[in-house]
Amino acid sequence: MDELTTVREWGTATAPDGPSDQARAAARARLRTAIDEESRSAASRGRVLSRRVVFRASLAGLSAAAVGVAVVVARGDEDDDTPRLSTVSATEVLRRAAQRTRAEGSDLPVPRNDQYFYTQTYITRTPVKGGKTRTWTDESWMSVDGSKPSLREEYGKIHHDPPLGEHEVRWPPTVYSKLQTMPTDPDELLKQFRRVGGDSPKADMLAFMEGCMLMMGPRVMPPGLQAGAFEALSKLPRIRLDFDDVDVVGRSAVGVSYPEANWTFLFDRRTYDYLGLRTKGSVPRKVGKDDWVQSGWYWETRTLQDIRVVDRIGQHA
Known part of the structure; x- marks a missing residue:
């Protein structure tokens, strides 16, 4: 033919x-x-x-x-x-990313509560209107169960986080045991993401942002949770591919985003490996006694470069 x-x-x-x-x-x-x-x-x-x-x-x-x-x-x-x-389609990219995550598994040992997760995150920030790109390589040591002080680096600045209080609630969780309680079934996980938006017209957008928040920051996903999150978000009807050609530490990436949400998942175009998150942000500027405006818009990309289970703050391997 x-x-x-x-x-x-x-x-x-x-x-x-x-x-x-x-x-x-x-x-x-x-x-x-x-x-x-x-x-x-x-x-x-x-x-x-x-x-x-x-x-x-x-x-x-x-x-x-x-x-x-x-x-x-x-x-x-x-x-x-x-x-x-x-x-x-964007749906298929997320499903293939979930399959890739499950196939790779995790070579991390099961952590003890008295240990730390060491993470190294590479961050780039480029002005939307063009200009010099800034970069950071942040290192963090997060207490596995939250009972010990943690050291967290953000944009090169060191933060000494105290132990979590007994009744302290964070979302998304940073404590490994609380992440383990989250469902890995995609339908159940999507219900949890949608609780924030309820029945509002923007419920799906907020659910997408909840999924992005789960992946952001120096936290470790228990087995099945990352794959479950990708499959859950693949069920949202308005997800779309980001056509911008994004370079993530030398790898060509395709993005999956949601209308009106300034968050984008980045995946390797060939392998569908999850590479990180791209966000659109701004710097608040005070214009009056109690008034602020958003200015200096930028694109920021976060990529997890290394993750290990260690015994103390400062240890790398």
């Missing part, structure tokens, strides 16, 4: 009237961008794109526009000159 026949049959089988004008326009725009990018890449290697490669990009782009998914382009391992096109 030739390629034009494929397109004609696709149009009649998938949608009798064909894609809408808006879908076609969106597909053409993405196609032009893809062709430009591939052409520049090919030119830099002294190669010429074949008609078949260009056609595959156009067919994938048109299909994606019609069914509401995104095209993630990666290069094949065997032939660097041949793009590998894969059509996936």
Whole structure:
């Protein structure tokens, strides 16, 4: 079967009237961008794109526009000159990330209550309107059961956290035993995320943010909890792929976000490894006696670089 026949049959089988004008326009725009990018890449290697490669990009782009998914382009391992096109949705990315998390498991020993979790987090912050990127490599030693003082570094500043009080409640929890009590079943976990928003119109957005908060900070996920969280959030109807090409410590990432929420999960485009979180934030500025405004908007990315179970603060291994 030739390629034009494929397109004609696709149009009649998938949608009798064909894609809408808006879908076609969106597909053409993405196609032009893809062709430009591939052409520049090919030119830099002294190669010429074949008609078949260009056609595959156009067919994938048109299909994606019609069914509401995104095209993630990666290069094949065997032939660097041949793009590998894969059509996936935000839902599928989260599900594959959950599968990847379960397959990898954890090589951490089961911690004792008197031990610490040592974490090293790499942070980058770039102004939204452009400018110099700032970086930090923060180290933290968090008491496993919260009964001992912890040392937490944030943006290079040291914080000495006292032991948690007997009835102190934190969300998300930082104490390992409390994280262990959270459900790993995706449906039950999604119910817990949704308790914050209740029946409000923004309940799903708040649930997504709860999932992001669970992953943020120097905390350790018990077995099954991270995978359960990804699967729970994959059930939200409005999650979407972030099309920005994000570099996370030398790895190309695809993001999953939610409308109106300034939080994005970042995953490796090839392996679906969870790489970290990207957030949009600002610096509050006082403009009156009791008035503040948000200014200096920035993009921030957090990546967990290392995690170990140690016996004392200051120990790395």
